[in-house]
Every structure is written in C-alpha cells, then in structure tokens.
Amino acid sequence: MKTSPAPTTGRALAKELLDWYDRHHRDLPWRISPPMAARGVRPDPYHIWLSEVMLQQTTVQAVKAYFAKFVTRWPTVDALAAAPSEDVMAAWAGLGYYARARNLKKCAEAVASLHGGRFPDTEDGLRSLPGIGDYTAAAVAAIAFNRPAAVMDGNVERVISRLYAVDVPLPGSKPAMKARVAELTPSDRPGDFAQAMMDLGATICTPRRPACALCPFRRDCRALEGDDPERFPVKAAKKEKPVRLGAAFVAVDLDGNVLLRRRVETGLLGGMTEVPTTDWNSRKDGETGTSAAPFAAEWKACGTVTHVFTHFELRLSIYRFHGPAPNDVRIHGWWEDVANLDAQALPTVMKKAISQAIPEAFPIERG
DNA sequence: AAGACGTGGAG
DNA sequence: TCTCCAAGTCT
Structure with a gap:
C-alpha cells in the first residue's frame, strides 16, 4: 500500500520541472536553450511562430528540415509576406495540413502590413491572426515574449491528466486541465515552463511506457500512485475510416x-x-x-x-x-x-x- | 460542436 | 499489417 504523496505546491512543482528542464531540455533549431537565455539571448518571434505552426499535429523530426528550408529562403516575416503563394505552397508540400501554409502566408501578410513586421506580443493580439489558435497564441506569447500564458497541447494534456489522474475523457476535460496549467505556470520563466512541459511529455511522460522513474513529478503523480499511468489521458473512442x-x-x-x-x-x-x-x-x-x-x-x-x-x-x-x-x-x-x-x-x-x-x-x- | 484536415514514424 | 498519434485550427 502506497502512502499519499506529500502535498506539493504548484510553485514547488514548477521549480522541480524547471530544474529538470535546465538539465534535460532538448536542443532544437528554433529554441534558445536556458544557458543562452541566461546570457540574455531572446528567441526570434518569427522563428517561434513558424516552428509552432509547423509543429501543429506534426513531429519534431518532420519539422526540422522544413524549418531550415523556410528560414533560409525567407529569413524574416516580411520576406515571407512578400513571397509568391505558389512558392510557399511548394515549399510546404509534403508536410500536410495545407491550410496551415495558406494561413501562414496570410498571417505573415497581416504582420507585415498591419503590425510593421512585428508580431503582437500578447495572447489576444496573436490569437486574432490567421492560423493562430488557443495553443499557438499561448505558446508564442510565453516562449517568444515571456508572457505567463497557459500553454496546453497534447503533451501537456497527457502530463496533466496523469499528474491529477483525470478520469473525464478528452476533449471534455480540457477546460479543467487548462485551469490546472494556469495554476502551475510561474510568472518567472513561463516560456521555459511551457517548453519543459512539452519536453517532459515528449521524452518522459510518453503515451506508451512512460519513464516514470526519471520524472520530476514522480513523487506527486496521482496516475503513478494508482499504478497505471498509461490509462491516461482518457479519450473518446474514434470512428473507423471509410x-x-x-x-x-x-x-x-x-x-x-x-x-x-x-x-x-x-x-x-x-x-x-x-x-x-x-x-x-x-x-x-x-x-x-x-x-x-x-x-x-x-x-x-x-x-x-x-x-x-x-x-x-x-x-x-x-x-x-x-x-x-x-x-x-x-x-x-x-x-x-x-x-x-x-x-x-x-x-x-x-x-x-x-x-x-x-x-x-x-x-x-x-x- | 463535431467533423474536416496529411503525413510518416513507432511499436 | 495495423493502430496510434505528433507542439491544433477552422467551421
């Protein structure tokens, strides 16, 4: 019989995660790693936005080559805004979900013409742009502009659903889980916190065979306490394909x-x-x-x-x-x-x- | 608000 | 072979 985990404050959980992130973060082409950030290096909002759109429902592995191709060919949002649509669509070919490419172009044009080539630095401002939904607005606000936005993607849903053993199936449980994320998000390093949650979901708190022994939340995880982390997140059944x-x-x-x-x-x-x-x-x-x-x-x-x-x-x-x-x-x-x-x-x-x-x-x- | 919307990699 | 699914958004 296991004992209940010691009650841990959201602040303490966030610190555990950020300490883990400082040691185990992934190095990604669009990311400013914690040591660089400590020296005052800031991410390029264009890079963060571009990578976030590419990463929607798409693996990091698949995105890397496309990200490199795009930033080489179009180094700024103004350059992308000025590019012919056919060139952008051709460059996107193979990555899938092509509405993203159409909206990418529209968004670049809006940023160039309406905002003088600078991305809005608030969640609301970003949310109003084409192809930017709740997730991407929060992610860009937090990562590029260090705003304390609650970032929730599939990784975060998995981490949170396990941490709190959420039995309600997705997507119904989303609002409650987002509230949990908002509680946990620190005002200190919100961008790193968001990236840490996603790295944790991608490398430790994986859909199958999670590496719970290595998890900074292992002492606080209700799913691990219940001995079956893989049961979460609970999802609605899917339909068969015609x-x-x-x-x-x-x-x-x-x-x-x-x-x-x-x-x-x-x-x-x-x-x-x-x-x-x-x-x-x-x-x-x-x-x-x-x-x-x-x-x-x-x-x-x-x-x-x-x-x-x-x-x-x-x-x-x-x-x-x-x-x-x-x-x-x-x-x-x-x-x-x-x-x-x-x-x-x-x-x-x-x-x-x-x-x-x-x-x-x-x-x-x-x- | 539930369905439309791509692709490739992993187990 | 087959199932799942990966940093979602739009309508």
Whole structure:
C-alpha cells in the first residue's frame, strides 16, 4: 500500500520541472536553450511562430528540415509576406495540413502590413491572426515574449491528466486541465515552463511506457500512485475510416511534360497541385474507367495507389498516357517538365500517383 | 460542436 | 499489417 504523496505546491512543482528542464531540455533549431537565455539571448518571434505552426499535429523530426528550408529562403516575416503563394505552397508540400501554409502566408501578410513586421506580443493580439489558435497564441506569447500564458497541447494534456489522474475523457476535460496549467505556470520563466512541459511529455511522460522513474513529478503523480499511468489521458473512442475510390490520370507528352492542374483553394489539399483525377467517392472499384479522363486517348491502367488521409482511405486507380499532347479545349492546367516536378506543390498522394505511372519521375524518393 | 484536415514514424 | 498519434485550427 502506497502512502499519499506529500502535498506539493504548484510553485514547488514548477521549480522541480524547471530544474529538470535546465538539465534535460532538448536542443532544437528554433529554441534558445536556458544557458543562452541566461546570457540574455531572446528567441526570434518569427522563428517561434513558424516552428509552432509547423509543429501543429506534426513531429519534431518532420519539422526540422522544413524549418531550415523556410528560414533560409525567407529569413524574416516580411520576406515571407512578400513571397509568391505558389512558392510557399511548394515549399510546404509534403508536410500536410495545407491550410496551415495558406494561413501562414496570410498571417505573415497581416504582420507585415498591419503590425510593421512585428508580431503582437500578447495572447489576444496573436490569437486574432490567421492560423493562430488557443495553443499557438499561448505558446508564442510565453516562449517568444515571456508572457505567463497557459500553454496546453497534447503533451501537456497527457502530463496533466496523469499528474491529477483525470478520469473525464478528452476533449471534455480540457477546460479543467487548462485551469490546472494556469495554476502551475510561474510568472518567472513561463516560456521555459511551457517548453519543459512539452519536453517532459515528449521524452518522459510518453503515451506508451512512460519513464516514470526519471520524472520530476514522480513523487506527486496521482496516475503513478494508482499504478497505471498509461490509462491516461482518457479519450473518446474514434470512428473507423471509410474507403473512397477514384482514378488519377498521368499524361506525358512527347517532350516529357506531365499534365498538371491546381486544386481549388479550399478543402482537401486546397491550393495544391495535382494530376487530373475523378471525384473520390465510394463507388465500386473499376466502375470509373477512363470516361472521366481529361481527354480521350489510349489510357493504360498501371495499378493502384492507396493513401490514408485523416478521415478516409483513398484507393486510386492509376492510368498513364504517353503520346502527343492533344489540343483539347477541355484541358485546363499546364504541361510541366518531369525534371521540374520537385519544384511543384505536389502533395504526397500525388507524388505517389505519378511515381506509380512514371517511376523515374522522383528517382531519389523511390524506395 | 463535431467533423474536416496529411503525413510518416513507432511499436 | 495495423493502430496510434505528433507542439491544433477552422467551421
């Protein structure tokens, strides 16, 4: 039988965590580490904002290369604001959730034109910008501007739900948990506290097999006391993914150009580039045929591509055409040199479709 | 307020 | 193979 943990004040918990962070923080490209911060070095709000948007529902590992690419190409928010949208979308291609890229551009333009190139330094000011929600507003306010904002992301939800053994399922428990975070957040180093909570969730208080023996909260954690930390956070059950079917048409002309189109600005893969496809629906496989092709020709079936999106699974039948480019008025879009496909705003599912039809199109990415 | 919205890595 | 999920936001 375990004894109850000694009652620990929020202030003491915060100190435990910050001490842990000083020794075990991760070094990340956009982060000013505690030793540097102690010398008065401050983070670049542009870097913090850019990284936070990229990190929404995305792993640190995936973000690193994109972050480096963006800050090299667009070193300031003004530079990003001045960039063509197509360039930004192409640079974002592969990272997913493309509304983030559209809003990134809009936000940069707003900061450049409405705020003279400087980010607002309050939660409310940040929250009003495109693509900045509760989490990102609090994170940028705390990390970039040292405001005592309560930062709660998936990591913090996990840490808090375990620390207090929260039985109410997410997302219903969110407001109560955010109140807990607000209690704990110190006025002294709120940015480091937020980053420490997230590092703790990412490296110690992990979804599976948490390393509780190494946790600065191990003496205070109600979930550990109950002996089953993995039970938290409690979440609502998720639905199963429907399957949708469609066909994609990869046309290559005699000069080695591929027919591409731009998708509409909103919705799935909005504003990104694609090869012509049918609608994606639940009709039986093979029913589509080539009647929906962008032009009448000898389309050759060359297999299928499966791609899993967040809320459905897509099975695309791939068709290939090679021959003279038809002069067909129904074709909207453009013919792009195969050698130039890497510079296009092609989402992963479209790269898969093109690779299936013409394997030499993306030689480096073939595995 | 519940569903739309991508992708790739880990176990 | 398959399930989960990673620093959420918008409508």
